[in-house]
Amino acid sequence: MGLMSSFHCIGMCGPIALALPVQKGNRLQQFAALIVYNSGRAITYALLGMLIGSVGASLAWIGYLRYLSVLAGFAMLIYVFWPATLDKYFHPPLFWQKAVGFVKKKMGDMLRSRKMYSWFLLGSFNGLLPCGMVYLALISSVATGSMVGGGLYMLLFGIGTMPMMMAVGFFKQWFTPTLRTRIRKLTPIMLAVAGVWLVVRGVMIQYPSSSAPASSQITICHGK
Template sequence: MDPTGLGLPPLAAAFVFGLLGGAHCIGMCGGIMSALTFAVPPSMRSPARLSGLLFGYNLGRIASYMVAGALVAGLGTLLTLTPATRVALQLFAAVMLILMALYIADWWKGLLRVEAVGRRLWRHLEPVGRRLMPVVKVPQAVALGAVWGWLPCGLVYSMLAWSLAMADPLRGAALMGAFGVGTLPALLATGLAARQLGGLIRHRATRTLAALSIIAFALWQLWHLLPGAAHG
């Protein structure tokens, strides 16, 4: 049984959400990627090295997402003691997805308040990340990416709400891993392709389409939670 009640493979959906959230990822993390790249000494900026570092950053980042997903889903196992509680968590996840869509489309920035919750943790982690710079080796990049993965982000928090509803640490980790992989195209593209992709993803029409798609998906989830909906 699909624990999300969506009727679709959750990992595929999480991957698509990562793709649709590319506009937010570029806006929030694109500058970080550029700063990390330019922090590498010019004599060491070979294409192979930069590609390895970019891969390392993102490997560490996605690993942190998966750890967070497992922890949150583990909490979900303690909360889903009754069918009513499970439904309540699924409702919460659907509402968070809708809020994420409003955030992506730039219609409502309420998720910034949610991000503020994570800033306390980030104040302790940011100095750790700074000590790892400048990054010139892949292990350094993975370590820095693992720190970066805890950067306060409403998009990530929305997906963690879904992990909570999964109520299974392994599935929660897999869900966040699929989401993280979905964000890769927006963050790995380089050079002219990055500028073209960035312009396309940041375009208002693209953001609106992504937001409407996520809202439709969330509403479908809510419909599946109605009594008898799956049999109607």
């Protein structure tokens, strides 16, 4: 999912990668800078996944995980086939808009810096920007049913986006706006496959029966 989502990232977050001031160093320095930036983004995704995954852990205990998996799958399919529906009925609250404005301002300050830690923070803040693909990945991470599973899911999601984002930083002259638009058209295919998989997964989940076997008994030792 992360690998296919990277085609979407090229159009949305690609301009940030293109703006990174890493072109003046040698190839090793460029590689290190891009790794630091993208690692910050992946770590933010992992932390968000752990937070959301903890919700999935509680839902698993009360038996609602299968319904959440189906809901996540349908949400992804709606995003693919009827994106205007989500844009019409779901609007971010005012406090969220202000938070996003703050994050963008901080990112603008960090883009002017040439220090490695600033690029790590830039990637970390980038992971907090509104993104439909990240939201869908987070919804999917709930279906893992655990905090560790959710964190690992989102970490792998972030790592999956890295090859394409690294390529944008290295070969920025190749990634024209026209090419980025064409690549983004491949994203709905993978999203539809992932949505169907989550629906099927939710339907196939089976919880163990609460009834204990009749032969299972507690041994009682009688003292003298």
